[in-house]
Amino acid sequence: MARLVLVGLPGTGKSSLAHHLAPLLGVEALDTDDVVRERTGRDVAQWIREEGEPAFRLVEAEALEWALARDAVVATGGGVVTHERSRHLLAGQPVVWLDAAPDDLVERVDSGDRPLLGGDVAERLGRLYGERRALYAAVSTWRLSASRTLDDLGREVLNVVRSERAVHRVELAERGYDVVVSRGARHQLAGLVARRSPAARQVVVVTTKNLRTQPWWDIEAGLASHVIEVPDGEAAKSLSSLERLCESFAALGMSRRDVVVAVGGGAVCDLAGFAAAVYLRGVAVVHVATTLLAQVDAAIGGKTAVDLAAGKNLVGAFHQPLGVLCDLDVLETLPEREWRSGWGEVAKCALLERRTDLSREQVASLVNLAVALKARIVSSDEREGGERALLNYGHTLAHAIEAIALERDPDELRHGEAVGVGLAFATRLAVRLGRLEEGRIGEVDRYLESFGLSSALGSFSTDAVVDFMTRDKKAHHDLTFVLDGPRGVEVVAGVDPAVVAATIESMKGER
Numbered sequence: 436m437a438r439l440v441l442v443g444l445p446g447t448g449k450s451s452l453a454h455h456l457a458p459l460l461g462v463e464a465l466d467t468d469d470v471v472r473e474r475t476g477r478d479v480a481q482w483i484r485e486e487g488e489p490a491f492r493l494v495e496a497e498a499l500e501w502a503l504a505r506d507a508v509v510a511t512g513g514g515v516v517t518h519e520r521s522r523h524l525l526a527g528q529p530v531v532w533l534d535a536a537p538d539d540l541v542e543r544v545d546s547g548d549r550p551l552l553g554g555d556v557a558e559r560l561g562r563l564y565g566e567r568r569a570l571y572a573a574v575s576t577w578r579l580s581a582s583r584t585l586d587d588l589g590r591e592v593l594n595v596v597r598s599e600r601a602v603h604r605v606e607l608a609e610r611g612y613d614v615v616v617s618r619g620a621r622h623q624l625a626g627l628v629a630r631r632s633p634a635a636r637q638v639v640v641v642t643t644k645n646l647r648t649q650p651w652w653d654i655e656a657g658l659a660s661h662v663i664e665v666p667d668g669e670a671a672k673s674l675s676s677l678e679r680l681c682e683s684f685a686a687l688g689m690s691r692r693d694v695v696v697a698v699g700g701g702a703v704c705d706l707a708g709f710a711a712a713v714y715l716r717g718v719a720v721v722h723v724a725t726t727l728l729a730q731v732d733a734a735i736g737g738k739t740a741v742d743l744a745a746g747k748n749l750v751g752a753f754h755q756p757l758g759v760l761c762d763l764d765v766l767e768t769l770p771e772r773e774w775r776s777g778w779g780e781v782a783k784c785a786l787l788e789r790r791t792d793l794s795r796e797q798v799a800s801l802v803n804l805a806v807a808l809k810a811r812i813v814s815s816d817e818r819e820g821g822e823r824a825l826l827n828y829g830h831t832l833a834h835a836i837e838a839i840a841l842e843r844d845p846d847e848l849r850h851g852e853a854v855g856v857g858l859a860f861a862t863r864l865a866v867r868l869g870r871l872e873e874g875r876i877g878e879v880d881r882y883l884e885s886f887g888l889s890s891a892l893g894s895f896s897t898d899a900v901v902d903f904m905t906r907d908k909k910a911h912h913d914l915t916f917v918l919d920g921p922r923g924v925e926v927v928a929g930v931d932p933a934v935v936a937a938t939i940e941s942m943k944g945e946r
């Protein structure tokens with residue numbers, strides 16, 4: 436199998452890039468045009484003039500097959516994707532689509548013998564782009580902009596190619612999808628949309644102003660796209676934002692075949708996912724998750740919602756995405772507090788999986804651990820009828836203190852920080868109920884601390900917390916917790932309110 440294949444319009448620099456990258460990867464550079472000449476004694480222009488384009492595409496496909504069997508960086512001819520056999524050969528190969536606007540390429544197309552670019556080059560390039568764009572997208576693993584220096588482009592290609600790529604499958608029959616975790620995963624968007632939604636004519640990207648100013652912002656879906664900005668953070672999750680977003684979809688003439696792409700944290704994914712669930716009774720959505728919390732939790736599993744004055748996430752729907760892209764590169768701009776918020780969910784997953792050997796330096800491993808767990812649980816229990824409830828480990832108390840804190844200061848407690856306290860509480864409650872040894876409290880506290888998470892319960896009225904937990908929509912008017920114990924972590928219903936209150940009180944005495 437080839438190490439890397441480059442596709443794209445003439446002038447995008449495929450050959451130069453292949454020669455630039457091959458020595459860096461320690462392999463040879465091959466150009467399918469050269470392979471055709473060497474194998475047949477005729478060059479591309481001769482083939483097209485003497486035998487016609489269809490005959491050339493056939494020998495080109497043979498040359499491609501020969502090249503793909505080598506450990507090489509393979510630069511392909513611009514029209515290789517127009518031939519079905521070549522597209523078939525490219526399926527499953529690591530393919531980079533070098534993309535550029537046709538106008539940017541006019542100057543870059545060399546003046547060699549190019550029978551398919553005769554006449555007005557700008558007009559021909561524009562037409563070829565229109566005809567081939569969807570084909571490039573469909574065969575591509577990554578789409579990268581060719582409009583930059585060879586060095587910059589080379590660095591970016593090496594970053595995506597060398598990054599370990601994990602693909603986790605959410606198995607839900609025809610609604611199943613992949614969650615990709617890697618550096619540069621955002622560049623897989625065009626390929627994902629082209630393959631999962633081939634009839635789409637446009638993509639509507641939902642994001643925030645803040646995210647569009649990030650240095651990594653180069654989101655391209657390979658189709659006509661529009662970007663809609665929504666408010667940042669929890670403010671996005673309101674019925675009025677939902678209404679504005681759906682009005683924007685309508686103004687853009689979005690059809691059932693088109694695709695919504697959420698680029699953001701959990702708030703953007705929740706809002707855009709819910710809008711996609713209800714607009715035209717359901718359009719497709721892809722999540723490009725940009726916070727740790729969204730990558731390990733919010734973007735996976737199809738739960739979408741907005742808030743009401745009466746509480747968070749009270750109006751929503753289950754709507755599974757076409758795919759989820761978790762790009763580890765974009766986390767580099769994440770503020771410290773948002774990291775901490777994500778670590779709460781990650782620590783929960785590590786505790787559920789009994790994998791407390793991993794430390795916060797091992798970001799990729801931890802994201803993969805959490806994504807794998809969530810994908811597995813959602814696959815077996817999409818609607819939270821059973822095992823999915825285990826993902827609420829630490830959440831009964833977390834939801835209560837989050838809601839109470841929200842009323843006094845929206846900035847007091849991030850979700851993951853609340854989950855950290857919730858995990859500390861669940862451990863103490865399990866010890867009090869005789870399910871765990873006392874020593875487990877210190878172990879869990881130290882593990883949480885290694886992620887910068889505090890086990891300390893802030894200033895909360897015990898009655899208010901117990902009251903909230905009793906009314907928790909998942910508790911069915913009974914005190915239900917997910918607790919560790921001799922049989923592992925499980926759902927425990929009917930816990931005595933006095934024991935719960937005593938546990939909360941005991942945490943107040945702690946520093």
Ligand SMILES: NC(=O)c1ccc[n+]([C@@H]2O[C@H](COP(=O)([O-])OP(=O)(O)OC[C@H]3O[C@@H](n4cnc5c(N)ncnc54)[C@H](O)[C@@H]3O)[C@@H](O)[C@H]2O)c1
Binds near residue numbers: 769
């Ligand atoms: N649907 C679910 O299953 C599910 C699960 C858990 C949480 N949630 C929801 O997720 C929401 C919280 O999500 P969140 O913690 O991701 O917060 P968020 O979406 O509010 O994002 C937090 C902040 O980080 C910024 N940001 C995002 N990505 C960034 C990046 N790469 N670089 C720099 N800044 C970046 C955002 O602009 C925002 O200001 C809550 O509304 C919660 O209810 C949903």
